[in-house]
Amino acid sequence: MSRIHVPIRLRWNDLDAYGHVNNAAMLTLLEESRISVFWGAGDLRVDGVNDAEAPIADTRDADTITLVARQEVEYLAPIPYLREPLDVQLWIGRLGGASLDVCYEVCSPEGAEPAIVFAKAATTIVLVDAASGRPRRITEREREAWASHIDAPVAFTKRS
Amino acid sequence: MSRIHVPIRLRWNDLDAYGHVNNAAMLTLLEESRISVFWGAGDLRVDGVNDAEAPIADTRDADTITLVARQEVEYLAPIPYLREPLDVQLWIGRLGGASLDVCYEVCSPEGAEPAIVFAKAATTIVLVDAASGRPRRITEREREAWASHIDAPVAFTKRS
Amino acid sequence: MSRIHVPIRLRWNDLDAYGHVNNAAMLTLLEESRISVFWGAGDLRVDGVNDAEAPIADTRDADTITLVARQEVEYLAPIPYLREPLDVQLWIGRLGGASLDVCYEVCSPEGAEPAIVFAKAATTIVLVDAASGRPRRITEREREAWASHIDAPVAFTKRS
Amino acid sequence: MSRIHVPIRLRWNDLDAYGHVNNAAMLTLLEESRISVFWGAGDLRVDGVNDAEAPIADTRDADTITLVARQEVEYLAPIPYLREPLDVQLWIGRLGGASLDVCYEVCSPEGAEPAIVFAKAATTIVLVDAASGRPRRITEREREAWASHIDAPVAFTKRS
Structure with a gap:
């Protein structure tokens, strides 16, 4: 039930000539938040947990490739340059x-x-065995690690 | 009914360390195809039309900002480095x-x-008046220019 | 005399298909380190100083644009993906x-x-008055703030 | 003696919030021009030659990796968004x-x-054998192919 908060720092050239974070750069920010969680790089915080660690372990190893199969983003407000890191909230x-x-x-x-919600988004990830190039089952250890971060999916309101 | 074919050349660093076009770079390729069509930059081809011109005129002017409100992408096959331009097919x-x-x-x-379809995607664009910052109506001239490029929207099959 | 240490986190797509940080992405890392120092965004550390603050103040305001006039980089070792931030050491x-x-x-x-030195680099920055678009003098306050970070310039050994 | 002209199309998000091509994106433009020449991707034109082909052949194969050892750029004028491709002129x-x-x-x-010269630049490339990871000699065929494109190196005037 608990969201993971990942602080993601903007880079100056995430902005395009409109002075806002470019629509494609948004996906890079999402990717960086996934990497903090899945690979244990970067900082994160879990609501109600002190010294939380990255909960998602087995995808860190070199045997697994994580492929992006699908992405959906609703851009709710333009993001200006910010000196403080964005609070990307992530759940399963x-x-x-x-x-x-x-x-x-x-x-x-x-x-x-x-407080502003700049965007809502979802990414479908497929776990692929690096050696065979084929999808591999989510392990029990992963299911356990992720269980407490499962919540209702994003309700996209702008689909036509 | 007719799709617009926009040749979009990859850049070497669209690829990430997996050796495929990065998921975020895909949105940049889509953006470039829109720019070819909306701003008349780059080349394009319309099925059954010789010497087609960019059909979409009034958004080229500096008075209009085009904001991205929503994007959805299904990644169907990884894109390797290609020397020849991708054929991005675009319609309304x-x-x-x-x-x-x-x-x-x-x-x-x-x-x-x-022939491979690497991805299917859709982008919701809002036309914004640069001076007021507020949405502006699609003009009659734009409706006419775009009319022949309206077709059924992408049928996304991977929504969960 | 004292260098400023700026921790700069890699992004996954700083890497290109060779699996190393792309040569152009290197300049983005340098840019981010300058921004930490010049604009006070991000963290930094100064040798021998506790709780160091960004020393370089007047360029933070919106009245000054910092233009890059020249850059030189020697790439000494390829940078793989690293979970911990690079230690970009910066001086005047x-x-x-x-x-x-x-x-x-x-x-x-x-x-x-x-410990590896991946690259040595130098950037010539011109301070430009945003209103007039013309170079403006470095202020006395800036000279004072920067004085303790002046050191011998990088000795480039690979110029032909 | 003859320069190779490589048309390089800007992308919208090469621009940063100043509305000009970002200093790091410049290196991507240079990289793309090298790829057109070294790998035979993209178009190019050689002064005084009809239907010129990419002159530089043996680096196209998968056995050679081209590493960037050094780069130097003088930024002479900011590059705005341009619909027509830049004319990147390249020589050895x-x-x-x-x-x-x-x-x-x-x-x-x-x-x-x-006509504007936006930047002058030079890149030192090392040819590396992909299998051994060690530098490999420039072949005679490469020397012949490149011979007619050797000229005096860029005279950088802004080195301090």
Whole structure:
């Protein structure tokens, strides 16, 4: 039930000539938040947990490649350059056999006023065995590690 | 009914360490195809039309900003480095009051065997008046220019 | 005399298909380290100083644009993906009238063994008044703030 | 003696929030021009030659990796968004044993008035055998192919 908060720092050239984070750069921010969680790189915080560690372990090893099968993003407000890291909130919206849906809300830096949700998004990840190139089952250890971060998927409201 | 074919050349660093076009770079390729069509930069070809010109005129001017409100991508096959330009096929899936849905199939270079559809995608664009920052109506001239490129929206099959 | 240490986190797609940080991405890493120092975004550490703050103040304001006039990079070792931030060491190699040379050594994460210098680089920055678009003098306050970070410029050994 | 002209199309997000091509994106443009020449991807034109082909053959094969050892850029004028491709002019400034210096002038689109040189640059490339990871000699065939494109190296005027 608990979201993982990943602080993601903007880079100056994430912005395009409109002065806002480019729509493609948004996917890079999502990718970086996944990497913090899946590979244990970077910092993160879990609601109600002190000194939380990256909960998602077995995908860190070199035997697994994580392929992106699908992405959906709703851009709710343009993101200007921010000195403080964005608060990317991440959870698991669906846990399948060899794939999972990662859900996100890209929020203003923690503590910033007013709090803004800049984007909602979801990514379908397929776990692939690096040697065979074929999808591999989510392990029991992964299911356990991720269980406490499963929640309802993003409700996209702008689908036509 | 007719799709617009936009040749989009890969850049070497669109690839990430997996040796495939990065998932975020895909959105940049879509953006470039929109720019060819909306701004008249780059080359394009329309099925059954000789010496086709960019059909979409009024968004070229500096008075209009095109904001991305929503994007959805299904990644069907990884894209390796290709010397020949991708054949990004683009059409209008919906024409609203101040917004429209641009649909795409990202295909292997024209003439390549076997022909591959690497991705299907859709982008919701909102036309914004640069001066006021508010959405502006699609003009009659734009409706006429785009009319022959309206077709059924992408049928996404991987939504969970 | 004291170098400023700026921790710069890699992004996954800084790597290209060779599995190393792309040569162009290197300049983005340098840019991010400058921004940490010049704009006070991000963390930094100064040798021998506790709780160091960004020393370089007046360029933070919106009245000044910092233009890059020149860059030189020697790539000494390829940078693989690293979970810990690079230790970008930065100092001032020259303080002119309206321009300055920022020097860098891009090093392995602090504490990593063996310690590696991945690159040496220098950037000539021109301070430009945003309103007039013309170079503006370095202020006395800036000279004072930067004085303790002036050192000999990078000795490039690979110029032909 | 003859320069190779490589048309390089900008992408919208090569621009940063200043509305100009970002300093790091410049290196990507140079990389793309090298790839057109070294790998035979993209179009090019050689002064005084009809239907010129990419002159530089043996580096196209998968057995050779081209590493960037050094780069130097003088940014002479900011590059705005341009619909027409830049005219990147490229020649060989030095041909060593296992390395070479590629020189460039990044110019406004061919035929544009006024003609602008936006940047001058040089890249030192080392040819590396992909299997052994060690530098390999430039072949006689490469020397012949490149001979007619050797000229004086860029004279950098802004070195301090």
